[in-house]
Amino acid sequence: MTLADKLAHSLGANGWITEGTDHFHKDWLGYHAHPPLGVARPKTTDQVATVVQLARQARIPITPQGGNTSLCAGAVPAKSGEIILSLSRMTAIESIDTVGGSVTVQAGVVLANLHEAVESKGLIFPMHLGAEGSAQIGGLISTNAGGNHVLRYGMMQDLVFGLEVVLPNATVWNGLRHLQKDNAGYQLRKLFCGAEGTLGIITRAALKLYPMPKQRATALVCIRDFQTCVELGAALKRDYHEFISSLEFFSDLGLEFVLRNIHDTKFPCQSRTPAYVLIELSTSSPQVQLHEMLESFLFQMFEKDWIVDGTVAANESQRMAFWRLRDEMPMGQAMEGAQIKHDISVPTARLADFIEQMIPSLEKILVGVRINAFGHLGDGNIHLNLTVPAGQQDFAGQQIKLSEEIYQRAEQEGGSFAAEHGLGRTKIPNANKLRSSVERQLMSSLKLALDPFNLMNPGVIVDDRGHQDLI
Ligand SMILES: Cc1cc2nc3c(=O)[nH]c(=O)nc-3n(C[C@H](O)[C@H](O)[C@H](O)COP(=O)(O)OP(=O)(O)OC[C@H]3O[C@@H](n4cnc5c(N)ncnc54)[C@H](O)[C@@H]3O)c2cc1C
Numbered sequence: 251m252t253l254a255d256k257l258a259h260s261l262g263a264n265g266w267i268t269e270g271t272d273h274f275h276k277d278w279l280g281y282h283a284h285p286p287l288g289v290a291r292p293k294t295t296d297q298v299a300t301v302v303q304l305a306r307q308a309r310i311p312i313t314p315q316g317g318n319t320s321l322c323a324g325a326v327p328a329k330s331g332e333i334i335l336s337l338s339r340m341t342a343i344e345s346i347d348t349v350g351g352s353v354t355v356q357a358g359v360v361l362a363n364l365h366e367a368v369e370s371k372g373l374i375f376p377m378h379l380g381a382e383g384s385a386q387i388g389g390l391i392s393t394n395a396g397g398n399h400v401l402r403y404g405m406m407q408d409l410v411f412g413l414e415v416v417l418p419n420a421t422v423w424n425g426l427r428h429l430q431k432d433n434a435g436y437q438l439r440k441l442f443c444g445a446e447g448t449l450g451i452i453t454r455a456a457l458k459l460y461p462m463p464k465q466r467a468t469a470l471v472c473i474r475d476f477q478t479c480v481e482l483g484a485a486l487k488r489d490y491h492e493f494i495s496s497l498e499f500f501s502d503l504g505l506e507f508v509l510r511n512i513h514d515t516k517f518p519c520q521s522r523t524p525a526y527v528l529i530e531l532s533t534s535s536p537q538v539q540l541h542e543m544l545e546s547f548l549f550q551m552f553e554k555d556w557i558v559d560g561t562v563a564a565n566e567s568q569r570m571a572f573w574r575l576r577d578e579m580p581m582g583q584a585m586e587g588a589q590i591k592h593d594i595s596v597p598t599a600r601l602a603d604f605i606e607q608m609i610p611s612l613e614k615i616l617v618g619v620r621i622n623a624f625g626h627l628g629d630g631n632i633h634l635n636l637t638v639p640a641g642q643q644d645f646a647g648q649q650i651k652l653s654e655e656i657y658q659r660a661e662q663e664g665g666s667f668a669a670e671h672g673l674g675r676t677k678i679p680n681a682n683k684l685r686s687s688v689e690r691q692l693m694s695s696l697k698l699a700l701d702p703f704n705l706m707n708p709g710v711i712v713d714d715r716g717h718q719d720l721i
Contacts, residue, residue: 253308257290257333260300265291265339274315274334275326279591282323282675284330286313293339295414295422295453302451303420305333311705314447316389317360319381321591322674324446325389328709335451337388343367344454351459352411352428357388357452364457373459376403376495380577388452394444396670398576401628402495403460407443414454415442418701428456441696446672447707449700463495463532467544468569471551471560472523476602476623478556479525483598483627485551486529490543496530497628498576504622507637508575508582515574521559527627528576530569579624583635586620590636590649594660595669598630604663608634611655616648631669657684673711682713 251259258266267274268288276283287310290301305312311332315325327334337358344354348371355364361375361382368375377390379397389395391413395406403409412427425439442452473479479499486494502524508515531544544562551557563569583589596604605623612619618639625633634656638645645652657667661684673681682690690713697704697712708714 253304253310254288256304257288257301260304261290261292261297265293265297267291271334274318274336277323277326278319278321279323282326282328284327284332286327286334287331289334289336291336291339295416298335298340298416298451298453299420299422301333301335302416302418306418306420306703306705309703309705311708312451313707314388314392314451316358316386316392317381317384319385319389320393320446320674321593321671322668322676324393324672324674324707324710328675337386337451337453340453346371346373346459347428348373350428351461352456353459354426354428354454354456355387356454357386357391359387361385361387361390368459369462372462374462375409375457376460377406377409380580387455387457391443391452391455392446393670393672396626396629396631398496398498398626400626400631401497405443407440409458410439410443410455411458412456413439413442413452415450415452417450418703418706422453423450426454426456444672446674446710448697448711449706451706461534463534464536465538465540466495466530466532466569467540468528468530468563468572469544469548469560470518470563470572470575471527471529471548472519472521472558473525473527473556474523474558476525476605479527479627480598480602482527482551482556485556486547487628489547490531493531493533493538493540493543494529494628495532496528498528498625499627500526500528500576500579500624501622502526503620504579504583504624505575507586507622508578511582511585512574512578515578516571517575518561518568518571519559523558528572576624579622580633580635583622583637586637587642588638588644590645590653591671592634592636592653592656592667593625593631593670594634594656594665594667595629595631596660596663596665598627600663600665601627601630601632604659604665605632605634608656608659611659612636612652615651615655616645618642619645619652630665654680654683675709678709678711678713 274289292298313327315336318325340356340358342356346353376399415423620637622635625631
């Protein structure tokens with residue numbers, strides 16, 4: 251029997267797909283597409299282990315895949331003839347502990363479905379991002395996703411209590427504990443947070459839940475420059491830190507992309523300014539005067555002339571409309587033509603200077619390039635996304651130069667060239683240039699120790715050539 255026959259036999263009907271795999275093997279940005287040997291769609295941890303075992307015997311690489319929303323081609327194979335292992339049939343929400351505040355899920359649960367399930371019990375899972383209708387728990391853990399509430403609740407690694415993982419040698423590590431405290435050796439679960447499928451396949455997770463906020467107060471404010479956004483953010487943190495659940499910003503160009511390309515979006519303020527800040531406060535206490543707090547802060551900011559215009563959401567539908575302007579930004583920009591995405595971070599105090607310095611540098615490389623700065627003001631994570639000049643089809647061969655300019659400057663500022671989305675396949679050359687050989691070697695050694703045959707998502711995070719040298 252061939253490997254394909256064995257997989258088809260082990261996984262049953264709909265468990266092994268070889269036709270019509272476009273949806274699985276093309277990446278979200280549409281730049282990578284290598285038809286696989288097939289797509290394995292196991293339903294249980296044992297079936298995942300069987301796929302890993304059979305692939306290992308045949309020395310065929312596996313790319314684990316969640317919702318396939320990776321923005322750095324991490325969820326699709328680099329070559330044809332490899333296996334995609336999709337978690338899309340492992341969708342059980344197994345148990346919710348309302349006392350301890352945790353939930354146990356299979357890795358293929360879509361984030362939006364998890365929100366719905368836990369909210370019906372008066373709890374929240376506080377990870378929110380634009381791709382939440384497709385992104386799965388396993389993918390979010392494997393990219394150590396950030397999202398819109400990092401300031402308050404941390405990144406995905408801070409929301410994981412325990413994991414179950416099928417290792418590259420096909421054994422199952424059951425680390426599904428629900429504990430806040432467990433210092434029995436290395437923090438193994440953290441090893442898999444951000445590992446992008448290179449060290450094993452996450453099959454189940456125990457995640458942390460929080461009480462549902464009883465109140466939320468959300469404002470959208472218009473600001474005359476990025477530096478004032480930074481200062482406003484710092485003032486908000488100084489006075490109301492424990493109430494801030496989101497502190498996001500976006501440029502006027504980004505707003506224009508959304509209003510032009512996304513149906514049913516409307517800007518709620520009178521003035522258009524170079525930058526906007528979306529503030530959300532929340533509390534689980536019914537006693538706190540949250541709206542009064544936010545309004546008083548905004549009043550002070552108007553008095554100081556830091557805010558040009560702004561509005562507070564009067565109800566949930568207005569709040570959702572504000573959030574759509576921010577969440578639809580990747581899609582709004584995608585509809586403007588070819589783009590290059592960057593997700594860098596810099597120390598928050600340097601955020602405005604960084605953007606102001608990058609604009610002329612990038613325009614010098616490509617006249618007319620459209621620069622959209624938006625992202626997470628609260629944690630210094632900027633998506634400095636570039637769109638081709640109006641009327642042009644491509645970046646005139648300047649893509650690498652443009653990205654390198656941004657990445658180098660971010661690292662020089664003490665920031666990171668890869669703050670949120672991971673390295674995937676696309677950022678390995680940058681990692682090789684920007685991070686020390688000690689750091690890269692450490693990652694290669696870890697990879698080699700767990701996956702000596704380099705079969706788990708080869709070419710992601712660890713440079714394949716580096717890996718071959720080590721073998
Ligand atoms: C519109 C949009 C908005 C986004 N906004 C944000 C944002 O605000 N913050 C942010 O951090 N990211 C954001 N992202 C990118 C982010 O990486 C993904 O949305 C998400 O974390 C990936 O989940 P996924 O299930 O789609 O994983 P995939 O794309 O399928 O996979 C991502 C990586 O994880 C690996 N993987 C997937 N499942 C498993 C598993 N079970 N076990 C082991 N490895 C696995 C894959 O091999 C791949 O390397 C955004 C993406 C889009 C398209």
